[in-house]
Amino acid sequence: MSLSTAVVKDAAQSVLSRKILIIDCADAQGLIAKITGVCFAHHLNIIKNTEFVDHAHGRFFMRTELEGTINEVAFLAELKSVLPTQNHTKLVDAGKKRVVIMVTKEAHCLGDLLMKSYYGGLNVEIAAVVGNYDVLQNLTEKFDIPFHYVSHEGLNREEHEQAMLNVITPYQPHYVVLAKFMRVLTPNFVQQFPDQIINIHHSFLPAFIGASPYKQAWERGVKIIGATAHFVNNCLDEGPIIKQDVISVDHSYSAEELAHQGRDVEKSVLSKALQLVLNEQVVVYGNKTVVF
Amino acid sequence: MSLSTAVVKDAAQSVLSRKILIIDCADAQGLIAKITGVCFAHHLNIIKNTEFVDHAHGRFFMRTELEGTINEVAFLAELKSVLPTQNHTKLVDAGKKRVVIMVTKEAHCLGDLLMKSYYGGLNVEIAAVVGNYDVLQNLTEKFDIPFHYVSHEGLNREEHEQAMLNVITPYQPHYVVLAKFMRVLTPNFVQQFPDQIINIHHSFLPAFIGASPYKQAWERGVKIIGATAHFVNNCLDEGPIIKQDVISVDHSYSAEELAHQGRDVEKSVLSKALQLVLNEQVVVYGNKTVVF
Amino acid sequence: MSLSTAVVKDAAQSVLSRKILIIDCADAQGLIAKITGVCFAHHLNIIKNTEFVDHAHGRFFMRTELEGTINEVAFLAELKSVLPTQNHTKLVDAGKKRVVIMVTKEAHCLGDLLMKSYYGGLNVEIAAVVGNYDVLQNLTEKFDIPFHYVSHEGLNREEHEQAMLNVITPYQPHYVVLAKFMRVLTPNFVQQFPDQIINIHHSFLPAFIGASPYKQAWERGVKIIGATAHFVNNCLDEGPIIKQDVISVDHSYSAEELAHQGRDVEKSVLSKALQLVLNEQVVVYGNKTVVF
Amino acid sequence: MSLSTAVVKDAAQSVLSRKILIIDCADAQGLIAKITGVCFAHHLNIIKNTEFVDHAHGRFFMRTELEGTINEVAFLAELKSVLPTQNHTKLVDAGKKRVVIMVTKEAHCLGDLLMKSYYGGLNVEIAAVVGNYDVLQNLTEKFDIPFHYVSHEGLNREEHEQAMLNVITPYQPHYVVLAKFMRVLTPNFVQQFPDQIINIHHSFLPAFIGASPYKQAWERGVKIIGATAHFVNNCLDEGPIIKQDVISVDHSYSAEELAHQGRDVEKSVLSKALQLVLNEQVVVYGNKTVVF
Incomplete structure (x- = not known):
């Protein structure tokens, strides 16, 4: 394996101590199952998870603390595929x-x-x-x-x-x-x-x-x-x-x-x-x- | 002493379980000494006493819980004589x-x-x-x-x-x-x-x-x-x-x-x-x- | 379809206004995905969902408010199949x-x-x-x-x-x-x-x-x-x-x-x-x- | 007037911005009147005054913020003369x-x-x-x-x-x-x-x-x-x-x-x-x- 390949791979696959996933989108049935399903498929451990549905406006919010080795590009792409088209999805480091x-x-x-x-x-x-x-x-x-x-x-x-x-x-x-x-x-x-x-x-x-x-x-x-x-x-x-x-x-x-x-x-x-x-x-x- | 005199005296001199004195007047030096001095002269026991001076407006407030046998007319008259002319003085029963x-x-x-x-x-x-x-x-x-x-x-x-x-x-x-x-x-x-x-x-x-x-x-x-x-x-x-x-x-x-x-x-x-x-x-x- | 069959079916398939699912079991990866997956498969709407993991003792707790028509026997059986063997699972009416x-x-x-x-x-x-x-x-x-x-x-x-x-x-x-x-x-x-x-x-x-x-x-x-x-x-x-x-x-x-x-x-x-x-x-x- | 006399006088008669008087003694009738009377006689302004009587133990507590020019020795001596023999009396600067x-x-x-x-x-x-x-x-x-x-x-x-x-x-x-x-x-x-x-x-x-x-x-x-x-x-x-x-x-x-x-x-x-x-x-x- 050449060095350049390894670098590209490293960029895409970072080891994370802890990441925080924030999702905000229109409410729909099965969202939690689909989102946590993607986390599970990526072998990510859910340390802490909270959801809130604003029933007055039909809006779904979720915050998930994740641990594990993550391929961010693939993970986010797969998440997007299970979420409503209009969504805000953010994956950030838990650090300082x-x-x-x-x-x-x-x-x-x-x-x-x-x-x-x-x-x-x-x-x-x-x-x-x-x-x-x-x-x-x-x-x-x-x-x-x-x-x-x-x-x-x-x-x-x-x-x-x-x-x-x-x-x-x-x-x-x-x-x-x-x-x-x-x-x-x-x-x-x-x-x-x-x-x-x-x-x-x-x-x-x-x-x-x-x-x-x-x-x-x-x-x-x-x-x-x-x-x-x-x-x-x-x-x-x-x-x-x-x-x-x-x-x-x-x-x-x-x-x-x-x-x-x-x-x-x-x-x-x-x-x-x-x-x-x-x-x-x-x-x-x-x-x-x-x-x- | 005739009965009628005794009755008049009783009306003026009621036994009190407890009364509350509220005074609100312009601030002046010696007010607490003068007011509590009148209470003492009337053999009234001060159960609880609180004052507040609003220094911004030069206003004095006092609330005193009193116990004892009281001649209300004489007591209030004597209080008025030591207070500034403009004052609100209230003596009320502590009861229900x-x-x-x-x-x-x-x-x-x-x-x-x-x-x-x-x-x-x-x-x-x-x-x-x-x-x-x-x-x-x-x-x-x-x-x-x-x-x-x-x-x-x-x-x-x-x-x-x-x-x-x-x-x-x-x-x-x-x-x-x-x-x-x-x-x-x-x-x-x-x-x-x-x-x-x-x-x-x-x-x-x-x-x-x-x-x-x-x-x-x-x-x-x-x-x-x-x-x-x-x-x-x-x-x-x-x-x-x-x-x-x-x-x-x-x-x-x-x-x-x-x-x-x-x-x-x-x-x-x-x-x-x-x-x-x-x-x-x-x-x-x-x-x-x-x-x- | 005979009457007796219909009665059995009715008993098993009750319409619910709202039910509350409480799960308490050993922690494991993928629990939320599996549990909410079962809810989704049963067409149940998750109104409110909360989890807690006691990391000191490796224990998982979850409370989910569900709405929808539910076959309780089948739902609980399917839940049990995705949970660790030792678990406390409770499905109760949200009512009075x-x-x-x-x-x-x-x-x-x-x-x-x-x-x-x-x-x-x-x-x-x-x-x-x-x-x-x-x-x-x-x-x-x-x-x-x-x-x-x-x-x-x-x-x-x-x-x-x-x-x-x-x-x-x-x-x-x-x-x-x-x-x-x-x-x-x-x-x-x-x-x-x-x-x-x-x-x-x-x-x-x-x-x-x-x-x-x-x-x-x-x-x-x-x-x-x-x-x-x-x-x-x-x-x-x-x-x-x-x-x-x-x-x-x-x-x-x-x-x-x-x-x-x-x-x-x-x-x-x-x-x-x-x-x-x-x-x-x-x-x-x-x-x-x-x-x- | 000789210099030495003036110095002695200054030591006894200090100008105070503010002093705090704390008294703790057996309860007795007329204490507030007597204490504030001494303050008034010494031309001291009472900025703030609070009392508490512990009726369970018959004990009187008082804290008074005073302003004015004070002869501490004379003031405290006069206070002692109106208080019960057993008393704790403390006059301290309000400063830092x-x-x-x-x-x-x-x-x-x-x-x-x-x-x-x-x-x-x-x-x-x-x-x-x-x-x-x-x-x-x-x-x-x-x-x-x-x-x-x-x-x-x-x-x-x-x-x-x-x-x-x-x-x-x-x-x-x-x-x-x-x-x-x-x-x-x-x-x-x-x-x-x-x-x-x-x-x-x-x-x-x-x-x-x-x-x-x-x-x-x-x-x-x-x-x-x-x-x-x-x-x-x-x-x-x-x-x-x-x-x-x-x-x-x-x-x-x-x-x-x-x-x-x-x-x-x-x-x-x-x-x-x-x-x-x-x-x-x-x-x-x-x-x-x-x-x-």
Whole structure:
């Protein structure tokens, strides 16, 4: 066997520690049997399997963790042959993903991601941090991660976003995380990373959309505040929700104390949402998510 | 001493098992010392005491549970003499309060209140239930509580509210509880019971104001749903919030299942809010509450 | 075709609105493909499907909701042919189940089950209530459910349990619910209903096993109390846990107030656990449960 | 006026931004009036005030935040004159406190405290970190905080504790925080810091006392796991509880995944408990705490 043949074969037949198969298609009878039948025929071990049928829309979702030696081209071709014509099928490595984090001035969300990444609490490679202020440069560099200061001063919105894209794109991130990045992104920027930008909003959406949610919450006298992690689409605070959580508060909290207490739930929700996304547990469907 | 003198004295000097003093006034130095000083001078035992100062508005709130033999007239007069001129001072019995419950068709909130009242889980006297449908008459009467069926059929809003008032007023309720009463009340009705009407709204306000909150929640794809108990004022779903709680949900819930699951949190929040109100732990202040 | 043949065929081929298939066996490659393949071959629609593999013990669990016309005998025979020899396979109706509730004196858990059953919050038929006191007879009968007063006075434990069995057995309950039944049951009684008796324990097990958990909790100064619903086996408070929940408390609660507050979480946990069991979502495995 | 007189006067009459008064004594009528009367007489402004009476033991607790210019000697003397003879009275600065953190190998609790201290999420001065391994030296030093590696290798327990004391004592910490320090401390060590050592235990005490709580929890099949922050006294895992919290888990978690998930609740509980202690909101009373 010549070397070139061997190389071609290697490219097609990779050994996998673990892969994740995500399928999203119109519902039909026998789908699970057909899909798992293909897995079985390829001698793949199903480590974990979850399905969901949205009966209201007749839509089928499936997430399968597979182990075994896989011929990806043949496997995917055979899968396609048993699925409805219109389907989204994705086979991804279960391993570590690469993210770029965008920040403004607040340290709590970035700090939590840096720390969790440091001690292995989050299976992620933080490739870089980009800030429109340099306040968090020192913190980022403690962890030997490059910080890019891209000020918006003297630039219009398009120029500033282009400057940030110039910095981010070379890292080829799987995901972009807005860890309290306080500027609204234009559709042009968002389209570069479809369903790949995760934002933390400091309220329990859809309550208190927009600016100063803690001040709004204080004025309304709510007894619970929350945070929402969501994918970013073209409407502010309206993308598909990934994770939400809340804490109880009472009349004795000032707006500042609400904001202070809210930081813990913000960082916790962002970190959990990112974990779900990194594990390939989140499927975007319309303006919602299926979280396996 | 003549008998008539003794009688007069008895009327002024009642033995109390327990009374609750609520004070709300402009903040000033020495208020706690002065107020508790008056209590001490009257040989009253302070069982429990809580204060709150809203430093943003310079407002002082205090709730004190007192035990002892009290001359109410003299006690309140002496209190007034140490308080700022503009003050709200209330001295109420700690005992059981009387409520009228208004309902439409759903049983879960009414059922919980009836059951808790039956076994002593809620220190309340349910004087009557008023329904604009008769669906819940049978359930109410199981507990030997009068049910008044006041249909809105063939009546305009004013006539219907007047018909309900005619039924409710004779009971002289301390509070009116809207246990899934599904009609909007006019200012005229609400003014009869200022800060005395408690409503349960089936969402985590201010999210999903108005009709069909579970459908709205399902369409938005939220990961948490909630319920809000609040006093009713003239704006729909905008009165002072007493209590809120939430439960986690996911993509697999249909709008109907959200509503079904939401019933447990609705009934629990209403029951807890009512407990706080019955215990005189809730002070309304502007559009907010202080919950001691 | 003779009549007798037709009858046999009808017995074997029932129309089902919905059935639930539960499988528990040694793990093996291809199980999902094989099982769902059999479902597909029988033209059954999979409404919902969940699997779990306990990798530590190499055990496979699956719960599938099926819709369609089913020949049960043939379907189960074919399933058995693709499963490992040692397997537990159960095909049950998704419909309403029948329970008998055992009580002593406290009303909150029984009351919640009666009320939820009344308004359709729990898909259950409460066939009867059995009490070793008659305190709850009046409450039970409000809901037109038979109450059997089986006093333990003057009887030894075996005699008392036999008297209760005499009352319970004719109802052929799917499950027996101990809604604050305050006597320990002997192995003889428990064996009559293997994995069918559900108990609510008023603590967050395994903390505060045994008597007076709220008093124990108060003495220990805990900041959270809880409740645990579990299947009953031969060891007190040690059966497989189905559901647990907690509430926050603080230093200001007396032991009595802990017990009072705990009632809400007890009734809520019991009701949720029972719902899971009635939905056939709970599989007992050793001293644990898989809750789908 | 001579300089020396002025100096003496300054020492006695310091300007305070804010002080916290903690009183713990036998209950008696008029205590609040008398204490707040002394505050008023000294022209001190009460910013926040909380009392608690343990009626079971006839014990009175009070925490008062004071603002104003204070003559501490005279103020405390006057307070003592109105209090029962047996009383604990403490007047402390509301400002930043100094702690030493003890660790072994796990980074999550230490990391959270370092990060929160860095961005101002916790009002604390971390004077130093002491580890019996050097695993966390690098992380500590990123934040310019001294790390002392005091290995237990080759030392008996007394020698090791003495070596750690030699390092800790010079910092004169207000509190010592055991952030996953995995060795049991002897009474001799503990007595050096009475009610000053805060530990995080990785279970919902009193469940799963001792080693490997997550393994114990997995074997028992619990549906909720938790963490407990408590003061350390002479019995392992038995000191006064400050804070507890829990998270829901299910059958699909291995013991390792329970431990992994538990880290978030451990770090959160420790951080919240420390916040309460730093704010002087925690009063130890017997084996319990009053948390204001």
